Amino acid sequence: MRRLTLFLISFLTWWLLTWPYDFSSGQMDWQSFALGIFAAGLVSLLFVSIFTKSPHKLFILKRYLWFLYYIPVFFYYCVKANLDVVYRVLHPKMPINPGIVKVRTKLKSESAITALCNSITLTPGTLSVDLTDDGYIYIHWINVTSQDTKKATEEIVTKFEKILERIFE
Amino acid sequence: MSSLIGLILMGIGLLFDLFGCIGLVRLPDVYNRLQAATKCVTLGTCFLLSGVMVSEGVSALSVKALVCMIFILIISPTAAHAIARGAHLSGVKLWEGSVCDKYAEDREGKK
Amino acid sequence: MLYNVFFGILLTCSFLCLYRVGRGPTAPDRTVAIDILGIVVVGFCAVLSLMTGKDFYMNVAIAWALLSFIGTLALAKHLAGRGFDE
Known part of the structure; x- marks a missing residue:
């Protein structure tokens, strides 16, 4: 559970930092996408020990409101x-x-x-x-x-x- | 139209930046300088980045500007906090016009 | 033309920070000025990327912000640990 949450967060960060999707042509940079999945998987395997202890709190909608x-x-x-x-x-x-x-x-x-x-x-x-x-x-x-x-x-x-x-x- | 709004936002941000740096030069001790510089420069740069976002529209550049804005909003107060703690622990005194220093009193009490 | 004015204001900010770096009576003053200088450089990169329309200047800005943050934290840690006066 914690690994999966960390994977999602790090992949989202990768997405925001590199932004492989081009708005004007609608084309996707699949190479960058695959590298992002690899890097996020590596992060979620290695650094799960310094992540938050209660990841279920991240999925409550009321907090975001x-x-x-x-x-x-x-x-x-x-x-x-x-x-x-x-x-x-x-x-x-x-x-x-x-x-x-x-x-x-x-x-x-x-x-x-x-x-x-x-x-x-x-x-x-x-x-x-x-x-x-x-x-x-x-x-x-x-x-x-x-x-x-x-x-x-x-x-x-x-x-x-x-x-x-x-x-x- | 959107580029005009972007330019106005950027102008406001640059003015805040300038006032923050004037505060960095004018104020008397480390803690007051931290106050002025951190607040003004952080908000000024956030205004600048949002001006860039508005005048650019939806693109990779504006997404990166948003990420940069979030980073700055998180890291700038943390760095200020670290410097203030380091300055106090390394023995920098407050300005002589200061009213009270509870932190130094409590640290003296513990020794 | 307008971009020149923006760069002029940002350069003035940088020189005010550099004045504090050179003049600052104690080490924490210099650390503060270097931290603020890092954030002003982020502003530089933002204006530059808008002027040229190239988005890799924004990558430079993000990397610069993070690296200057790490440098400031290291300096602050050093200040808290040893306590040197000048």
């Missing part, structure tokens, strides 16, 4: 973050007030925490620095409004946590 909902939310915060940073950079006095705060997350699985940290890094004024085993994340904040763990958690983490819980947990 939540992911589609997550994209516009993420895009909105991302553009907001960029305008905020541009304002701080171009302002002649540079109104920054930086510091490292500590927040707590409820998420458990590794992929969820990775996605949360990446989202935090790309959204307004925050950058994840390190995380501990018991669910704390250290965050560099360009404009610290509260040093308390609970308040900082509410302000930074909660808005993504709810959606990411449904996608990855």
Whole structure:
């Protein structure tokens, strides 16, 4: 099961990277196709040990629908973050007030925490620095409004946590 | 029409790139530079690639641009995270105007 | 003509990054600048592939992004492990 899933994913990646199908003439490059099957088979034989432990989660449609909902939310915060940073950079006095705060997350699985940290890094004024085993994340904040763990958690983490819980947990 | 939209998207992306690099030069310490540079340059390059996609239409080039966009959205925050952790562990201090540093406090406590 | 303006902006970005590489007071500053330079080069490749209509520039962009990511991770790992100041 895990091997088959890994084979499908690596073959899809190969397909996207080389793109053997030509749109205008409708012709297929069978040589590249066969090489892709060979390479994906090799990958799925050799590297199955570093693949995810629960591949059945990849086939639940509800997660993908939540992911589609997550994209516009993420895009909105991302553009907001960029305008905020541009304002701080171009302002002649540079109104920054930086510091490292500590927040707590409820998420458990590794992929969820990775996605949360990446989202935090790309959204307004925050950058994840390190995380501990018991669910704390250290965050560099360009404009610290509260040093308390609970308040900082509410302000930074909660808005993504709810959606990411449904996608990855 | 689609090439005009593509050019506008590319222009927005290039402006974000430029502001990110100005932030890289102007801001006072490593962590603030990481903030500005990572956010602005990542989103700027994504806008640039989506502009290329829109003006090219459906072809092998635009599929590759989409793949490149996904790669950049994954790798850029991860690299920023790694550099921030490495910088803090190698002993780079925060800017003197910083408010608090919980990470250094907790590391001192463990020793 | 318009492509020249695009290349000019991207070159300005590259030179700002290079200024930070040369000037940066600590080693992490230089690492950040090299990482950003890698992403700016991806932008270069994208504009170049649109200008010429050849899609192999996009392959160069993907490979460049991945390799610069690996290089940055190696430098960051080195920084975390040894702790050298300049």
